[in-house]
Amino acid sequence: MLTFSAAQLESVAQAIFAAVGAPGDIATHVAHSLVESNLMGHDSHGVIRVPNYVLRVEQGRIVPDARPSILRETSTTAVVQGNWAYGQSAAKYGAEVAIRKAREANVAACAIVQCNHIGRLGEYAVMMAREGMIGMVVTGGFSSPFNGVAPYGGVGRALGTNPYAFAVPAGTREPVVADFATSIVAEGKLQVARAKRSQLAEGLILDSQGRPSTDPEDFYQGGMLLPFGGHKGYALALVADLLGSRLGGAEILGEAPHTVGTFILALRIDAFRPLDEFTAAVDGRLGEIKTVPPAPGFQEVLIPGEPEARSRALRLQEGIPIPEETWDKLVETARKYGVSTLPAPTA
């Protein structure tokens, strides 16, 4: 395991994205977004993604200098055309559109089509929380057979990992950020396990024959992910597909089989009650939850978003651990595109 500072990782990712055709602001934003995921402890959504994003640029699936635009809009809604830009650009733009409309109209929703991988959904939900809004972000659809999830009671890759995020602003506390895939694990976690050559917990995947497996390699040989919570996670996954992908028309504005889209909802709190009254109520409620004694094996009850905030503080101090295989692939990608200034690990 190697250790790098956030600035080091951001710098190398930025240089790679710039070298494969992204204007400076886009390269900086996508690199920053990925490294934020590393800081928050979600390495599956961190710089491990860089070689895959570059591959998608080579395949023409990501258009590195594209920018999103509005296809259709009303005062409360928009269909945002990602134009196959980096998904991070499309999602940030979509959240900005929702925020701008919700400032005027109190509630606003947008559906993003032609949408690449947007990274960690919580990032965009929190943009709304910082504006005194409740934010909801749902990604749905089918991007590639590599994130295939079986429907409850079925054997087949029929659904994506279709994640949800909600962010709710608090007062003196950090915002509540719920952010999870509707599969038991995100496919990115399998990438991490595969990179570390480690086994998975039981009950996460089936192999190509529908047999339970703990070997991440089995997933990449035709296996499938299982939805979390049985029929409940399956129901959420299907709703995410219809909301994220079909509402905006991603299945016709996209290119089969890449039909992923993202739904974003912004809800201005002070249309319901004064914002400071609400955030004080949230603080109070979170305080109640925090007083619940920990279960055996736990140190304390955590608020959704709290583990990420702690990881971020720690990793800003101590650096971000990166497996050698992940680093080697980053270096290989960098060299292929003439990026020669590579940082030395801090540990």
Added chain:
Amino acid sequence: MLTFSAAQLESVAQAIFAAVGAPGDIATHVAHSLVESNLMGHDSHGVIRVPNYVLRVEQGRIVPDARPSILRETSTTAVVQGNWAYGQSAAKYGAEVAIRKAREANVAACAIVQCNHIGRLGEYAVMMAREGMIGMVVTGGFSSPFNGVAPYGGVGRALGTNPYAFAVPAGTREPVVADFATSIVAEGKLQVARAKRSQLAEGLILDSQGRPSTDPEDFYQGGMLLPFGGHKGYALALVADLLGSRLGGAEILGEAPHTVGTFILALRIDAFRPLDEFTAAVDGRLGEIKTVPPAPGFQEVLIPGEPEARSRALRLQEGIPIPEETWDKLVETARKYGVSTLPAPTA
């Protein structure tokens, strides 16, 4: 087990609600709502609730002739004051408000406070689907210690069972209706197991010390329900609490410890794409899901809402099975309020 027609059960429930003070239209609506849950196979939300609703009227928690009103509104939002009416009245009113506003503004949200038990959430979500909208209904807050759910990693009854429902209209198919509690099971299932002196499946409850238990008695000795899907269900439960209860101010407009509220969102589909194009896309997607081969032990992959639609068709034909104990309690409640015309079971 006794069998009654839906009309018979509706008639007796209607007569009881009328006898304890509900105007005819309210008595009819609440009775109809409960019997619809029986038809759909969710007997825990059916006429078994009648004696408990009557008890709440006696306790002053349900005001049987109250009607909901709007406390505060904008063109896209409303805070609905349930005025401690039957929850079904408040939720139906809230969905109607959201639909009316979304017809004009494309997106609308309302938060219901002073809200009693609303029954099956899917009922209100489907009202929106029938109007060419995507409907979302979330109930959150704490109504009684008897539905206490532990936060992930904690030992304490800190959350309610906080359910979510989504409804999405299809074309030739029935709407997709996802409707589930964020606890793994309802407390009613524990009551049944306790009465039968049978053990529970593993992973449903903790005892008062936070240890996993399969003995339903442990729940009633200070134990707690677990959220579904570990930290993911917990995150959804907490978001439901903040969205359902705190957004509208149920914790101050309600009466501690009864702080339950309901959040309703309506999203007009044709603001995003033509409705018939969307519903055709949904039909197509559901058709794809239905082609997935069943897993061992399953006959077919079901769409959320499909089990309920099948149960409804069957029970309209064959009647609704009611355990004798449930019927006896209904009869006792009816006699107490002078309701003398009671149906004879059809089987």
